[in-house]
Amino acid sequence: MSLPKLLSFHLIILLSAFTGAANGYYHSTLNECIYSSSDHSDMVYIQGYYYNKFMDIQFNSTLGEFVGFTEYGVRTAESWNKDTAYMQQVREEVNRVCKYNAELLDSAVRDKTEKPNIKVSSVKESDGKHPAVLMCSAYRFYPQKIKVTWLKNNVPETTDVTSTEEMPNGDWYYQIHSHLEYTPKSGEKISCMVEHASSTQPMIVDWNPAIKESERNKIAIGASALVLGIIIAAAGLIYYKKKSAGRILVPH
Numbered sequence: 001m002s003l004p005k006l007l008s009f010h011l012i013i014l015l016s017a018f019t020g021a022a023n024g025y026y027h028s029t030l031n032e033c034i035y036s037s038s039d040h041s042d043m044v045y046i047q048g049y050y051y052n053k054f055m056d057i058q059f060n061s062t063l064g065e066f067v068g069f070t071e072y073g074v075r076t077a078e079s080w081n082k083d084t085a086y087m088q089q090v091r092e093e094v095n096r097v098c099k100y101n102a103e104l105l106d107s108a109v110r111d112k113t114e115k116p117n118i119k120v121s122s123v124k125e126s127d128g129k130h131p132a133v134l135m136c137s138a139y140r141f142y143p144q145k146i147k148v149t150w151l152k153n154n155v156p157e158t159t160d161v162t163s164t165e166e167m168p169n170g171d172w173y174y175q176i177h178s179h180l181e182y183t184p185k186s187g188e189k190i191s192c193m194v195e196h197a198s199s200t201q202p203m204i205v206d207w208n209p210a211i212k213e214s215e216r217n218k219i220a221i222g223a224s225a226l227v228l229g230i231i232i233a234a235a236g237l238i239y240y241k242k243k244s245a246g247r248i249l250v251p252h
């Protein structure tokens with residue numbers, strides 16, 4: 001994997017003279033690569049030199065030279081602009097660093113998506129008096145922006161819905177949980193719809209109230225045993241039929 005390229009710039013006095021716990025003098029340099037087009041044709045490289053938040057000197061790749069904003073800044077900019085070797089290097093940064101790194105970052109970060117794992121589960125069952133609570137969880141998705149909607153018979157439900165923020169896992173994935181309070185009605189279909197950059201279609205997971213998760217395993221084991229039993233019974237029957245048919249054909 002290619003790694004980003006670093007900028008090269010003039011090192012002028014990096015001073016931070018503290019006069020107290022909260023006060024100090026700061027010199028800072030801000031390098032920016034600004035673009036919005038996907039082909040990077042509008043890429044601009046800005047290099048700003050600041051002293052106590054006030055901009056002294058700025059290089060703008062569209063302009064192609066340094067501009068000073070204080071007396072000291074104007075003098076410094078003039079002298080840097082005369083340094084042809086250095087100016088050639090700075091003017092090239094928009095290609096060498098900005099466009100090069102943008103290409104890496106676009107594919108590695110901007111255009112990167114990871115589909116969520118979606119699960120609908122029961123948090124609380126209805127006891128007749130209180131409504132039931134369902135939870136729709138989306139795990140391990142990227143990027144952060146996501147939309148979780150509850151559907152009742154395919155119609156979006158907005159009341160009695162509470163949702164967490166997208167929570168970072170700390171491994172660049174996110175998770176989110178949305179709760180729905182509802183009073184179960186027979187024949188009503190409840191679904192969770194998730195819209196995310198990783199899928200052009202909304203992802204819909206239906207809630208199956210008849211089968212609870214713990215029962216699903218028991219049903220699966222039961223069904224497997226039943227199928228196995230039928231196979232053995234059928235094999236036995238075929239074997240028995242063949243044997244008895246063979247016996248009839250044998251003349252006494």
Ligand SMILES: *[C@@H]1O[C@H](CO)[C@@H](O)[C@H](O)[C@H]1NC(C)=O
Pocket residue numbers: 044046060061062063
């Ligand atoms: C850079 O210079 C161009 C042309 O003068 C200007 O349009 C643009 O706003 C400048 N960008 C910044 C961030 O100052």
